[in-house]
Amino acid sequence: MTNIDSALAGWYIPGLPYELRGSTTQKLDLESLSLLTSEKLAEAHNAEDTSGIQIVISDWLYNLVRSNVKRGRVFDLDDVLATGRADCLGYTKLFSAIGPKFGLSLGIVEVLIDNAGRYVPHHVNLLSLSNGTYHFIDAWYGSSNIRHQRIGALADGVPRDINEEELCGIQAIRGLPDRCIDAITLYIKGNRFLDRDELDKAIKHYSEAIELYPNNSRAFYNRALARDRKGDTEEAKLDYGQALKDESCLTRVLATIEELEDLIKLDEKGIGETEQDIYLWRKGFKTGEQVGYEEIGRRYKISPRDVQSIVSRVESMCIR
Numbered sequence: 001m002t003n004i005d006s007a008l009a010g011w012y013i014p015g016l017p018y019e020l021r022g023s024t025t026q027k028l029d030l031e032s033l034s035l036l037t038s039e040k041l042a043e044a045h046n047a048e049d050t051s052g053i054q055i056v057i058s059d060w061l062y063n064l065v066r067s068n069v070k071r072g073r074v075f076d077l078d079d080v081l082a083t084g085r086a087d088c089l090g091y092t093k094l095f096s097a098i099g100p101k102f103g104l105s106l107g108i109v110e111v112l113i114d115n116a117g118r119y120v121p122h123h124v125n126l127l128s129l130s131n132g133t134y135h136f137i138d139a140w141y142g143s144s145n146i147r148h149q150r151i152g153a154l155a156d157g158v159p160r161d162i163n164e165e166e167l168c169g170i171q172a173i174r175g176l177p178d179r180c181i182d183a184i185t186l187y188i189k190g191n192r193f194l195d196r197d198e199l200d201k202a203i204k205h206y207s208e209a210i211e212l213y214p215n216n217s218r219a220f221y222n223r224a225l226a227r228d229r230k231g232d233t234e235e236a237k238l239d240y241g242q243a244l245k246d247e248s249c250l251t252r253v254l255a256t257i258e259e260l261e262d263l264i265k266l267d268e269k270g271i272g273e274t275e276q277d278i279y280l281w282r283k284g285f286k287t288g289e290q291v292g293y294e295e296i297g298r299r300y301k302i303s304p305r306d307v308q309s310i311v312s313r314v315e316s317m318c319i320r
Contacts, residue, residue, distance in 0.1 A: 004097055007081035011068045019056045037102045050130040057102050058127050062144040070267035075188055088123045091139040095125045107175015110152035112161060112251050115288030121255040126175045140263060142280040159215060161248050183213030194226055202226045217249035265318040278307055279314040
């Protein structure tokens with residue numbers, strides 16, 4: 001049994017939607033469910049039917065992951081499995097590892113500008129559906145189907161930045177190649193060395209990240225910061241020039257995490273999933289725009305006053 005299979009064996013398994021239930025009572029373990037989802041996909045008559053089943057599986061998988069892994073500051077997959085905590089990159093690695101067990105094709109993409117127009121260093125999963133469409137899964141924002149304004153992905157075989165309105169014109173969009181994900185991981189590790197003022201180690205990690213994914217201007221910018229601190233002014237100047245050379249690079253460099261980071265408290269404070277969802281709808285994380293109390297109330301079959309009360313309570317617990 002692999003590390004991931006061993007970790008998953010102890011997970012809580014949420015109830016199945018009716019579309020995935022078998023004709024006989026199924027043993028609720030993940031191995032049996034993997035076989036069941038394969039059968040359901042095989043029964044589909046065409047690409048549209050297959051895509052419908054894929055979406056149902058994806059939504060169930062989202063609930064499975066969120067039931068067992070809460071928000072944290074953990075990005076390596078082994079550590080995610082060991083601690084039951086994940087940051088946005090950790091979640092994407094986890095979904096990409098588990099998805100194929102249930103017949104899903106999942107990749108990892110960067111988010112450069114989120115659905116509300118924030119410049120963010122963020123990551124989500126790209127779910128490729130059989131009918132040629134896509135869903136984006138964002139466990140950090142609390143959505144199994146989200147749209148962000150600008151992403152970094154593999155477009156027609158080339159890693160590049162893509163605006164939302166371009167998506168329909170791209171023949172093939174996929175998650176970033178493994179080398180780019182490795183580069184992002186190296187960049188994050190470099191940041192931790194930079195925070196501890198271990199400059200040589202930080203520079204080494206940024207340099208390795210740049211070699212694997214030269215489009216990531218954040219690595220150039222942070223290597224410049226590290227070189228500046230060391231007194232390597234000329235080398236730092238070259239890195240700053242590379243990091244700020246065009247609008248696309250600047251988008252990455254301007255990214256901030258403050259509003260995203262606050263969402264970690266939703267799990268740290270033990271707030272339930274329904275209350276989290278209500279808060280995330282109201283604050284616009286799911287849609288990019290605030291959703292009204294009345295609309296949220298209709299969605300959850302509660303009064304607008306109850307919605308307002310829940311949002312106020314969550315805010316009092318989580319806002320700095």
